[in-house]
Amino acid sequence: MSIRDIIEGKKEWRAHVARxxxxxxxxxxxYKEIQKYLFKVGPVELTDWMGGLSGIIDxxxxxxALGKGVLEVTGSDVAAFCDDLIKNLKT
Incomplete structure (x- = not known):
């Protein structure tokens, strides 16, 4: 991994955090609870992480924007929501 890759990765992460x-x-x-859960049991590859985490933010x-509560989006069982997100990824 080059220094340029590291810098780009940091820029992407900072933009992610700002969102x-x-x-x-x-x-x-x-989101922070989902992130903790996924860090414990989630996908192995970083590309899967960023794609999945960015998808959650989307x-x-x-x-x-639609004025929904967060549990209207995820459902009341947030762990099941997480499991569904990663069901086809290598963990």
């Missing part, structure tokens, strides 16, 4: 901070508070809390941004 999370722009979400309503309840979405941020659930979904959350859309739900927030």
């Amino acid at each position: 999370i901070k722009a979400l309503p508070r309840d979405y941020q809390i659930v 979904l959350f941004e859309e739900g927030a």
